[in-house]
Amino acid sequence: MSAADRGGTFGAELGPVTMIDTPLRLEYHVTAGRAQTRYLLGMIDGKFLGERCPKCERVYLPPRGSCPTDGVPTAEVVECGPGGTVTTFCIVNVPFRGQAIQIPYVCAQVLLDNADISFMALIQEIPADEVRMGLRVEAVWNPAEERSPSLESLKWFRPSGEPDAAYESFEEHL
Amino acid sequence: MAEDSSSERVLTAQHVVEYPYRRSVGPVLSRFFTALRDGRIEGVRCDDGRVIVPPAEYDPDTGRSTGDMVPVADAGVVTSWCWVAEPLEHHLLDRPFAFALIKLDGADTALLHLVDAYRPENMSTGMRVHATWSGERRGHITDIVCFAPEVAS
Numbered sequence: 293m294s295a296a297d298r299g300g301t302f303g304a305e306l307g308p309v310t311m312i313d314t315p316l317r318l319e320y321h322v323t324a325g326r327a328q329t330r331y332l333l334g335m336i337d338g339k340f341l342g343e344r345c346p347k348c349e350r351v352y353l354p355p356r357g358s359c360p361t362d363g364v365p366t367a368e369v370v371e372c373g374p375g376g377t378v379t380t381f382c383i384v385n386v387p388f389r390g391q392a393i394q395i396p397y398v399c400a401q402v403l404l405d406n407a408d409i410s411f412m413a414l415i416q417e418i419p420a421d422e423v424r425m426g427l428r429v430e431a432v433w434n435p436a437e438e439r440s441p442s443l444e445s446l447k448w449f450r451p452s453g454e455p456d457a458a459y460e461s462f463e464e465h466l
Numbered sequence: 467m468a469e470d471s472s473s474e475r476v477l478t479a480q481h482v483v484e485y486p487y488r489r490s491v492g493p494v495l496s497r498f499f500t501a502l503r504d505g506r507i508e509g510v511r512c513d514d515g516r517v518i519v520p521p522a523e524y525d526p527d528t529g530r531s532t533g534d535m536v537p538v539a540d541a542g543v544v545t546s547w548c549w550v551a552e553p554l555e556h557h558l559l560d561r562p563f564a565f566a567l568i569k570l571d572g573a574d575t576a577l578l579h580l581v582d583a584y585r586p587e588n589m590s591t592g593m594r595v596h597a598t599w600s601g602e603r604r605g606h607i608t609d610i611v612c613f614a615p616e617v618a619s
Contacts, residue, residue, distance in 0.1 A: 308496050308497070308500045309491065309500045309502075309503060309605030310490060311488055311489065312489060312499060312606055313486075313488050313606075314487045314488075315485065316483075316485040316487060317483070317484045317485075318482070318483040318484075319481075319482050319555075320480070320483070322478060322479050322480075323476060323478045324478065324479070328477070332477055333475075333477070
């Protein structure tokens with residue numbers, strides 16, 4: 293016997309169902325590991341701590357504890373930045389729910405000094421249409437008492453005033 | 467930087483990712499969900515006569531449009547199952563249960579749902595189950611709270 297037979301109908305006077313809610317919730321318990329822990333604790337001091345591969349000598353930021361190319365541990369800690377170079381960027385013009393920053397704003401890949409992989413970051417304190425490849429930038433951190441072992445300690449990057457970097461200096465990092 | 471030692475602090479954190487999806491269901495699933503709200507289960511008939519539950523707009527084998535909606539029973543046979551000994555927060559039952567594929571009477575394909583069987587010893591492939599309907603239905607698959615083993619009478 294169906295529920296309908298038992299007279300348990302609801303909403304028969306309502307229209308047909310056209311939409312359903314299917315929310316998804318994923319709960320993660322994340323363990324950072326030793327390399328990322330060092331990197332995140334560096335945020336408290338306003339420092340970017342990468343790690344160098346002993347074989348290929350590339351510096352990874354953020355570090356994962358091993359070199360993905362050579363498969364060996366990256367034990368040597370290398371401080372990167374605070375200066376860096378915009379390699380590529382995009383101007384965000386699309387509003388979306390939960391957006392915390394006023395549009396238009398610029399999301400850029402910043403190649404920090406000493407690092408061999410670029411880092412996605414917000415560029416501020418410059419009009420969006422003046423951001424360019426090769427623009428030299430520097431990190432702006434939150435006040436020391438507001439920092440935590442989190443990327444939220446970093447406010448954004450702003451122009452450093454240095455001359456633009458030559459394309460050849462970052463072309464291998466695009 | 468200190469050399470690695472077992473006492474070195476490693477950071478951990480809780481991360482939650484949520485996607486508040488609301489989706490349009492299309493004409494065929496609209497019939498299916500509307501029927502659920504009315505306390506009935508409907509499938510759809512394919513060219514070859516098979517009845518697919520839950521219904522689809524297109525025959526999964528041929529890609530051709532499916533045909534008429536067909537009422538099926540709210541009871542059927544378990545074709546496969548998996549015991550969940552420790553339900554998680556988001557599961558719809560707060561006690562151990564089975565996820566099961568259930569071929570409803572009148573259907574040729576199986577529907578994924580829960581079977582409230584209390585103990586895995588109560589589960590078996592081929593067992594008969596029937597739907598337990600929610601008292602407050604809104605046009606969602608959870609209008610069926612779960613399936614329960616059919617008691618031989």
